[in-house]
Amino acid sequence: MENTLGLEIIEVVEQAAIASARWMGKGEKNIADQVAVEAMRERMNRIYMRGRIVIGEGERDDAPMLYIGEEVGICTREDAKDYCNPDELVEIDIAVDPCEGTNLVAYGQNGSMAVLAISEKGGLFAAPDFYMKKLAAPPLARGHVDINKSATENLKILSECLNRAVEELVVVVMDRPRHKELIQEIRQAGARVRLISDGDVSAAISCAFAGTNIHALMGIGAAPEGVISAAALRCLGGHFQGQLIYDPEVVKTGLIGESKESNIARLTEMGINNPDKVYNAEELASGRTVLFAACGITPGTLMEGVRFFSGGARTQSLVISNQSQTARFVDTIHMFEDPKALQLR
Ligand SMILES: O=C(COP(=O)(O)O)[C@@H](O)[C@H](O)[C@H](O)[C@H](O)COP(=O)(O)O
Ligand SMILES: [Mn+2]
Ligand SMILES: [Mn+2]
8 A cells, every 4th residue: 555655645735735834824724724625636636546535524614625535536436447457456544634733824933734644444433523632742651651641640651751941931821711720730840832823743753852942741632633643652652541521611612512411422432431541542543554645735843845946946855764763854846837047945
């Protein structure tokens, strides 16, 4: 599955990022999202694969494209047999977020990316569009930190695992009222907090790379983004745990319904019988083969954003594979017309 796909999915995230980046700073979050969705879908449908969207634009936006259950790839078309033998191809599941951080793009802020994760059928947890409590940490701390422990305890463990003082740790937390106490506790413990307005996928993955100066992600974000983050962290050997949040009292806004009981009922309908379960990266991205790809839309901790120049654009992407055990940073120049000179910097 992975050899040719690994190359093709780079173009999928690149095309989504370029399309969205044209709307950077224009205050139009829905358009920045929509064009990324269209570009991602268009490029995906030119790949010889039998794909199915398991995490997409579905529930939150009621979107007509890249919705949950949509089949993508040439080999899912009605005339597929003219192009490929679908029986020879593995069915794959795909989790996408064509514009992760729509607000960041709309307001020209750092940290947005086009992102996806792929596995064989059944290899990615089809998370509902609920909230998720998350804990991400570097590979050295994997299995040592625990989402059931307090932030103070986890910071102490992190400090031991990373051999650095708590004061030298940086924790990313989404800037939301629901995190008021968590932020206080982290500061009280002596660590430093980097508040982000959006984009917790970038923050989670950054934990796995030494040199980003991000040592943990704590707090509550969206569950679909949790699965995508888990796919990357599983490939990278980092720590990721996620627990669905179904009680509206905890977040007081946003993605979930108004009553705890109806939320539990919805989870049961989806086959989630233990709503309090803590999932680790291997459970959220359980497939034998897991591939992850992201391309920066605006600049971030891991990747540059899209840079346009006369006649083209330059992108930076990250492709991670658990099979080849590689994390590749891919720097691409896109030529929209005959370039007179390629922009190197
Ligand atoms: O910031 C985010 C927005 O993602 P998108 O809608 O694709 O631009 C995500 O990274 C967050 O994980 C998540 O969606 C967020 O925490 C949920 O929203 P909110 O209720 O504002 O916290
Ligand atoms: Mn997102
Ligand atoms: Mn999005």
